[in-house]
Amino acid sequence: MGVLLVVVVVILAVAVGLVAWAVGAYNGLVQLRNRVGNGWAQIDVQLKQRADLIPNLVETVKGYAAHESGVLTQVTAARAGAVAAAANPGASLAERAAAENALSHALFNLQATAEAYPQLQANQNFMNLQNQLQGLEQKIAYARQFYNDVVMKYNTRIETVPSNIIAGMFHFTQAQYFMADEASRAVPQVRF
Known part of the structure; x- marks a missing residue:
């Protein structure tokens, strides 16, 4: 009878240990899945701020570089694509990333174009917008790194x-x- 009791206690202890491990493993997976979602939400916030800043930047550049309409159109179209991808709940992460990468490329072209206009470079509004954009780009890069780490x-x-x-x-x-x-x-190829 004593051996049977020991066997039952050992079996119960092993069962309780397995259940505790399973609960811990499940909770750990849920925690990581939620951190992945939070990481993406942080990227999304930064991308939204960048998208909101771009129309002001385009309007400022437009006043100085009106004949650079191709670059301005590219930025406007890329922003519209990024905003549409963000608004589409069915868009995959790959689609969102492609839209945001297209916008980053268009912004690089816009900044390269703006460098050819000294009056624009001296414009305080443009400089403020450009500084805000650079700060957002750094935050986006950090948020992407954090997301990918998680x-x-x-x-x-x-x-x-x-x-x-x-x-x-x-x-x-x-x-x-x-x-x-x-x-x-x-x-990137920069030509003036």
Whole structure:
């Protein structure tokens, strides 16, 4: 009778230990999934601020570089694409990233064009807008790095033993990294 009691206690202890591990693994996965969502939300806030700043920047440049309409049109179209992708709840992370990368490329072209106009460079409004944009770009870069770091931790947890068992049972899926598209990786050509 004493041996049977010891066996039952050991089996209960192992069962309780397994349940505690499963609960801990599940909660850890949920926490990481929520951090991935929060990381994306932080990027989204910065991207929204950038999109809101761009019309003012374009209007300021337009006054000095009216004949550069191709660059201004490119920035306006890229901003519209980024805003549309952000407003579309069905847009994938890859689609959002592509739209934002196109906007970054267009902004680079706008800044390169603006450098050819000394009066524009001396305009205080333009300088303030450009400084705000540079600050936002730094925040976006940091937010993207943070997001990708959290995605790496989350995806690693989903793939590694033994937490992959819980991830599979509860249908945790991998998150996508925020990656630059091929056009953004190319070295930009600046010509005046």
